[in-house]
Amino acid sequence: MSSRPSAPTVGRPTGTREIPTIRRKDGLGGALAFRNDQLRFLGAGLDRYGDIFRFRPLGIPIVMVNHPDYIRHILVEKGESYDKDAVLFRVVRPVLRQGLIANPDMELWRRQRRMMAPHFTPRTVGNFARNMTDETALMLQRWERRPGEVLDVTDEIGQLALRIVNRSLFSAEVGATAQAFERAFGTANAILGAFFRFPFPPLNVPTPRSRKLHRAIDEMDTFVSTFIRARLAEDTPASEDADLLTLLLHSVDEEDGKGMDLEQLHHEVLNICIGAYETTTNTLSWAFYLLARHPEVEAKLHAEVDAALGGRSVPSFEDLASLPYTRMVIDETLRIYSPAYQFMRRAREEDTVGGYRVPAHTNILVNSYFLHRHPDFWEEPERFVPERFTPEAIAARPKHVYTPFGAGHRICIGKHFALTELILVLATVARRYRLTLPDAATEVVPEALITLHPKGGIHLRLEERR
Numbered sequence: 001m002s003s004r005p006s007a008p009t010v011g012r013p014t015g016t017r018e019i020p021t022i023r024r025k026d027g028l029g030g031a032l033a034f035r036n037d038q039l040r041f042l043g044a045g046l047d048r049y050g051d052i053f054r055f056r057p058l059g060i061p062i063v064m065v066n067h068p069d070y071i072r073h074i075l076v077e078k079g080e081s082y083d084k085d086a087v088l089f090r091v092v093r094p095v096l097r098q099g100l101i102a103n104p105d106m107e108l109w110r111r112q113r114r115m116m117a118p119h120f121t122p123r124t125v126g127n128f129a130r131n132m133t134d135e136t137a138l139m140l141q142r143w144e145r146r147p148g149e150v151l152d153v154t155d156e157i158g159q160l161a162l163r164i165v166n167r168s169l170f171s172a173e174v175g176a177t178a179q180a181f182e183r184a185f186g187t188a189n190a191i192l193g194a195f196f197r198f199p200f201p202p203l204n205v206p207t208p209r210s211r212k213l214h215r216a217i218d219e220m221d222t223f224v225s226t227f228i229r230a231r232l233a234e235d236t237p238a239s240e241d242a243d244l245l246t247l248l249l250h251s252v253d254e255e256d257g258k259g260m261d262l263e264q265l266h267h268e269v270l271n272i273c274i275g276a277y278e279t280t281t282n283t284l285s286w287a288f289y290l291l292a293r294h295p296e297v298e299a300k301l302h303a304e305v306d307a308a309l310g311g312r313s314v315p316s317f318e319d320l321a322s323l324p325y326t327r328m329v330i331d332e333t334l335r336i337y338s339p340a341y342q343f344m345r346r347a348r349e350e351d352t353v354g355g356y357r358v359p360a361h362t363n364i365l366v367n368s369y370f371l372h373r374h375p376d377f378w379e380e381p382e383r384f385v386p387e388r389f390t391p392e393a394i395a396a397r398p399k400h401v402y403t404p405f406g407a408g409h410r411i412c413i414g415k416h417f418a419l420t421e422l423i424l425v426l427a428t429v430a431r432r433y434r435l436t437l438p439d440a441a442t443e444v445v446p447e448a449l450i451t452l453h454p455k456g457g458i459h460l461r462l463e464e465r466r
């Protein structure tokens with residue numbers, strides 16, 4: 001299938017080689033090409049060099065890896081030898097600070113993850129399923145007056161995702177501050193996405209851009225601290241049906257018997273809001289877009305949802321097992337438009353990956369946009385084919401050629417929460433409505449910010465199903 005240079009297997013006993021480096025004379029362009037169109041630049045690098053190459057945007061060497069063996073090695077087998085003190089996470093750390101997502105301190109991260117993981121298991125996230133379906137049903141009530149209208153789907157689903165995370169974290173309704181949070185996140189995502197591609201001037205230099213970023217961070221902090229302060233004043237006990245904030249407030253580390261301090265709690269809550277909001281919004285928006293372009297897939301989805309729900313209009317957590325095709329639609333959407341499409345690691349020590357020498361402190365880039373289109377593992381990768389995710393098809397592929405939630409010990413803590421939400425929302429909407437293209441020529445392209453955003457948003461016409 002592939003016309004790319006082939007990848008050697010990890011651990012092949014051929015001695016170590018140097019990783020090929022993109023040079024000016026290669027004609028791929030340098031920092032400017034990366035800055036102008038990151039995806040085009042990296043795609044050209046892969047076509048030229050294959051599954052591992054080095055490039056130097058503005059002098060900082062970064063190694064891109066794009067083979068499941070390399071990814072398994074770095075994220076899973078030698079996960080402890082690679083930390084998050086990498087350029088991408090340094091760029092986002094002013095926003096995320098010491099929370100789980102970008103935390104480079106392995107000890108602190110381990111302690112936090114130990115305390116938080118029990119609240120994000122496949123079973124415990126079931127406690128939040130009602131928030132997901134209740135909020136979706138309310139959205140559909142608001143849609144009742146709007147059949148025939150072209151909806152700003154990204155905005156509608158963005159509000160829904162924030163309502164769901166708000167109820168799950170704080171048992172709270174969305175107020176005006178939620179819109180401020182959405183706007184602030186959008187601002188930070190755009191500024192930091194551009195800064196990652198061209199990190200000048202530094203963000204601690206007071207320019208209009210850095211002031212704008214810091215205002216956005218303040219908005220997000222205010223959003224979180226308002227809820228935390230109110231909760232501290234109430235002193236709510238932890239119970240079976242407690243929200244995530246109460247669960248985190250009462251979490252205690254099994255090793256030292258202590259909880260997390262208030263600053264750390266603030267960072268974790270903010271990380272959950274950020275981790276949960278745009279990723280799920282983008283996935284669902286892209287899913288509706290892909291379904292609108294593929295009526296044959298949509299018909300199968302409708303048949304499954306109708307059969308699973310019978311006379312009911314809203315699914316429950318227990319219905320997830322009867323919605324395997326809905327899950328496949330989500331899996332395939334996450335393949336094509338992986339929202340957290342890039343993440344990085346830094347080698348703590350020298351290592352060998354696929355026979356190539358990786359010096360200590362190397363920044364490594366994993367880009368799921370390309371991995372999920374790797375021509376050796378995905379046939380016709382641009383086609384939307386949910387059947388790629390039948391159990392048999394999954395078993396026939398290397399596991400680490402599909403990483404929408406990352407892999408290894410830093411895998412997304414919210415994976416089960418996200419999948420539950422994505423499947424339940426999609427099934428609830430599909431039971432009642434179709435979202436169709438306003439005109440056949442509608443085409444939305446991805447925009448590579450810190451997350452992979454649908455450029456200009458996704459706009460679809462609301463049609464009641466007959």
Ligand code: HEM
Pocket residue numbers: 100101102113271272273275276277279280283338339340343344403404405406407409410411412413414415417418
């Ligand atoms: C479609 C939805 C989502 C996608 C695609 C996604 C993707 C990811 C990816 C790729 C990572 C790992 C990054 C790395 O290895 O460097 C990650 C980490 C994380 N995600 Fe998600 N995520 C989603 C939803 C959520 C939700 C719903 C939450 C919270 C409820 C969440 C919270 C987090 C946190 C806290 C981390 C850091 C985990 C750690 O390092 O221990 N994510 N996510």
